[in-house]
Amino acid sequence: MSEHIVPVRVYLMIFLALMVGTALTIWAGLQDFPGPLNVVIALTIAVIKATLVVLYFMHVRYSSRLIWVIFASALFWMGILFALTFSDYWTRGWFQVH
Amino acid sequence: MGHEHPAEHGHAALQHHFENMEQQREASTLGMWVFLVTEIMFFGGMFLAYTLYRSKYPEAFASASNHLDLKLGAINTVVLILSSFTMAMAVYSTQIGKRRNQIISLALTLLLGATFLGIKAVEYHQKYEDHLIPGRVVPSRPFDASGVHLLPGANPHNVEMFYWIYFAMTGMHAVHMIIGIGIISIILFWAIRGKYGPEYHNPVEVSGLYWHFVDIVWIFLFPLLYLLGRHLEH
Numbered sequence: 001m002s003e004h005i006v007p008v009r010v011y012l013m014i015f016l017a018l019m020v021g022t023a024l025t026i027w028a029g030l031q032d033f034p035g036p037l038n039v040v041i042a043l044t045i046a047v048i049k050a051t052l053v054v055l056y057f058m059h060v061r062y063s064s065r066l067i068w069v070i071f072a073s074a075l076f077w078m079g080i081l082f083a084l085t086f087s088d089y090w091t092r093g094w095f096q097v098h
Numbered sequence: 099m100g101h102e103h104p105a106e107h108g109h110a111a112l113q114h115h116f117e118n119m120e121q122q123r124e125a126s127t128l129g130m131w132v133f134l135v136t137e138i139m140f141f142g143g144m145f146l147a148y149t150l151y152r153s154k155y156p157e158a159f160a161s162a163s164n165h166l167d168l169k170l171g172a173i174n175t176v177v178l179i180l181s182s183f184t185m186a187m188a189v190y191s192t193q194i195g196k197r198r199n200q201i202i203s204l205a206l207t208l209l210l211g212a213t214f215l216g217i218k219a220v221e222y223h224q225k226y227e228d229h230l231i232p233g234r235v236v237p238s239r240p241f242d243a244s245g246v247h248l249l250p251g252a253n254p255h256n257v258e259m260f261y262w263i264y265f266a267m268t269g270m271h272a273v274h275m276i277i278g279i280g281i282i283s284i285i286l287f288w289a290i291r292g293k294y295g296p297e298y299h300n301p302v303e304v305s306g307l308y309w310h311f312v313d314i315v316w317i318f319l320f321p322l323l324y325l326l327g328r329h330l331e332h
Contacts, residue, residue, distance in 0.1 A: 003123070005193050006186075022175050022320075026168075028324030038329050042321040044131045057186045057310045059303075064124070065132050074135040078142045085146055089153075095325040 004062035014056045021049045109297040123300040130304040134311050141315055144267050148322060151259050156257030160327025161249045166264070167221055171324040174217050175316065179212035182313040185282075189306045192299040197292065200302075204286040207309065211279045218272055224260070232261040249330055264323055271319060274312045281305050299330070 028041045055061040060071060109119055116122040152159045188203035225231060229242035241261070243254035285305050288294065294302050 003193075006190065008187070008190065010188065011186050013182060015179065017183075019176065022179065023174070025321050029321060029328050032329040036103055039326070041290045042325060045307070046318050046321055049317045051308050052316050053182060053317070056309055057182055057313075063127070066128060070128070070131045070135060074138040077139060078136075081139070081142055081146055082149070089150060096212065 004059070006059065007063070010056060014052050018049055019054055021052075022047050056067060111293075117154070119297060121302075124170055125263045126300045126304050127307070130307045134307065137311060141267075141270070143324075144263070146272065150264065150265050151256070152326070155249035155256035155259065157251065158253050159260045160330050161252040162243075162245055162257040162260035162264075163323060163325070163327045164249075164331050165228070165246045166324050167224060168324050168328070170217050170221050171320055174214050175211050175320045177214050177217070178313050180315050181207050182310050183308045184210060184234050189299065189303050190303045192289075192294050193296055195295045195296045195297070197289070200294070201286065201289055204275070204282060204289055204302075208279060208286065211282070211309075213273055215272060215275055215279075218252065218268065224290055225265075232258050232265065246330075249327065267319055267323070271312065271315055274315070278305075278309050278312055281308065 025042060025045045028045070029038065031038075033041065054071070060067055103332065112119055114120060184203045184206040188200055188207060191197075191199035191203055226239065228237065228245050229239050230245070231239060232241050234240050235309075241258050243257040246254070246257055248254065248257070282305055285302055289302070
């Protein structure tokens with residue numbers, strides 16, 4: 001078996017980081033930041049937490065390139081889903097059509 | 099576990115269409131990841147609906163979100179992350195062949211998963227009490243937003259839209275949790291019988307992948323549903 005066994009110390013560190021991230025999310029959610037900063041902070045922390053879970057708990061960091069490509073394809077198609085939908089909704093009313 | 103050639107290549111769990119255990123493990127991990135891609139797309143559609151309506155009705159969404167129980171949502175976040183950790187430990191214990199720890203970790207994961215669902219049920223019941231089940235899903239209690247503190251500019255109809263999305267997303271998430279608990283129960287059943295160890299652990303591993311995925315969905319749901327309007331509430 002050529003697989004990589006992640007040591008317990010790494011799992012513990014990731015767990016602690018996720019707990020800190022959760023505490024930070026709640027704290028940031030209660031502060032009134034200017035403009036859209038509240039959403040930006042909340043999503044940034046969520047993306048960091050999700051990345052830690054994917055890389056370490058789900059072992060993607062130690063997985064083959066094929067797994068990376070498959071995971072990236074999910075993000076790519078999500079990007080298309082959001083980009084095309086919002087290219088419609090956000091541009092509605094830009095021009096007057098008679 | 100259909101056709102096996104226990105005489106060949108050693109391990110009894112090796113299926114005939116694979117060369118060796120390594121190839122079998124990689125194939126099952128790959129298959130699980132392809133499935134998870136479809137799951138990402140599935141939840142992605144709901145996240146899209148959320149983003150769209152939230153950007154259209156920010157005040158109503160903030161008002162509706164503030165009515166959710168932040169404390170219970172936060173506790174559930176901790177419970178679920180802890181369950182992901184115990185699941186990771188279950189995979190680890192299997193890989194290094196510590197059967198006692200493997201069984202304890204799996205049992206803890208199940209317990210934490212059930213705790214999450216229990217807390218979720220308490221929350222759903224609160225929404226039922228507050229007349230916040232959208233539409234006429236509960237015929238005797240049609241949706242009524244009068245108990246929700248509306249921020250300036252919020253329309254009660256759009257508060258209802260938030261609750262449709264809230265129940266669709268947390269409901270689908272809860273269904274995934276129930277399926278996950280079912281899967282891990284089966285894994286625990288076989289683990290107690292000593293089926294998994296360093297040579298053969300891919301069922302534990304791919305079940306873990308699924309469990310962690312469900313955790314990730316919640317990592318996004320928690321701030322997006324529970325924390326989006328708190329800063330406006332002063």
